[in-house]
Amino acid sequence: MVMALDMTPTRTLLLAAFGAVCLFVSRDGAHAADVATGKARAAACAGCHGADGVSAKPLVPSLAGEPDDFIQWQLVFFRGGSRKSQVMGPIAKALTDEQIRNLGAYYASRRPPKPHPPVAADALAAAGAKVAAEQHCGSCHGADYSGAGPAARLAGQREDVLLKALRDFKSGVRLGSGVASMSDVAYDLSDQDMRALAHFMATRD
Ligand code: HEC
Ligand code: HEC
Structure with missing residues (x-):
């Protein structure tokens, strides 16, 4: 109905x-x-x-x-x-x-967390921004990475949480929804890419 x-x-x-x-x-x-x-x-x-x-x-x-x-x-x-x-x-x-x-x-x-720690863009964040653009992370997570529907907010999330999530998707420990599979996304990422992405997202407002 x-x-x-x-x-x-x-x-x-x-x-x-x-x-x-x-x-x-x-x-x-x-x-x-x-x-x-x-x-x-x-x-x-x-x-x-x-x-x-x-x-x-x-x-x-x-x-x-x-x-x-x-x-x-x-x-x-x-x-x-x-x-x-x-x-x-x-x-x-x-x-x-x-x-x-x-x-x-x-x-x-609730009001989203403030970036933690609040740092100015550094080389690692710049590298993360580049990978995020190449991989179109914003097409699912929102252009400002504030999340959309089943796709998480990434902006301001803890860096250790983001890095663990990406590694878990890559290793298969975490499967994702299967509809818009993060496993496929993570498959192409190196550990250095994941570090850069986690740093970039964590330090975004
Ligand atoms: C095709 C859509 C899509 C794309 C592209 C995508 N994601 Fe995701 N992402 C999702 C969905 C859906 C989830 C929720 C996964 C689940 O179901 O467990 C998710 C979850 C995550 C999580 C876990 C967040 C948490 O708090 O648990 C991280 C981190 C993440 N994505 C990072 C990225 C990064 C970085 C990129 C680009 C390299 C990216 N995603 C590209 C759809 C996408
Ligand atoms: C004893 C500590 C603890 C308590 C209490 C707890 N959580 Fe969690 N929660 C965690 C941890 C640790 C994770 C990360 C799990 C992982 O690494 O996959 C988590 C993950 C989550 C996630 C996934 C978030 C993401 O970004 O991927 C949600 C949603 C969640 N918890 C909701 C809740 C709710 C709602 C409650 C209360 C009813 C609750 N939790 C109580 C420790 C806790």
Whole structure:
């Protein structure tokens, strides 16, 4: 009914690809995501992901300002086990679809992290900018790398998180959605490219 009309082609494709239950519903529908409820639930996440979703911990991603869809999909992947993490697996398994919707809405509503550390463009960042342009990272992640739909925000994310993610996609530890596969993207990247990309993205506003 109304729900189908609200779905973008990407969402429809993703849902078809996973045969997933319909997590995404119209904002003004009966099950509209609730930011306040999501915020209350996120208190359990703040010890690792930081108050307001800005992480100060090594290898823990910032979540603030991530696209709603991205947060939801990653939690679904952790819950189903297609994204493997000893830490996040059990946490996600305890979440209902409704809680996942609310958490997605909450984190998407937070102000994105400021670049960390805030550095002026240096040689490594310039090298990263070049690879990012050649590889068209912005075609999926947004021209300013602020994320789009299922594709993460990269700007201002922790550098160690970005580098680990790229290495995990390259080695196959992380599979990605399979629809717009990061594994294919990472296949062509050298470790030096990945270092440069992570540095460039982390230091972008
Ligand atoms: C004990 C620490 C810890 C707690 C508590 C925790 N997380 Fe995580 N979370 C992590 C780590 C570590 C990762 C990175 C996993 C990896 O490297 O693949 C992660 C990854 C994620 C990601 C993927 C983000 C990305 O950029 O790839 C999401 C979404 C997420 N967590 C949401 C949550 C939510 C929601 C909660 C609370 C219900 C929560 N986490 C609680 C440690 C934690
Ligand atoms: C065809 C679309 C597409 C292109 C091109 C693309 N990405 Fe992605 N990227 C995605 C999607 C979708 C995800 C979410 C992956 C998943 O499903 O786990 C993602 C995830 C990521 C992540 C993990 C972020 C996190 O917090 O978990 C990083 C890092 C990343 N991409 C970097 C890049 C870089 C750097 C480039 C260019 C070299 C690039 N991507 C090009 C679609 C794309």
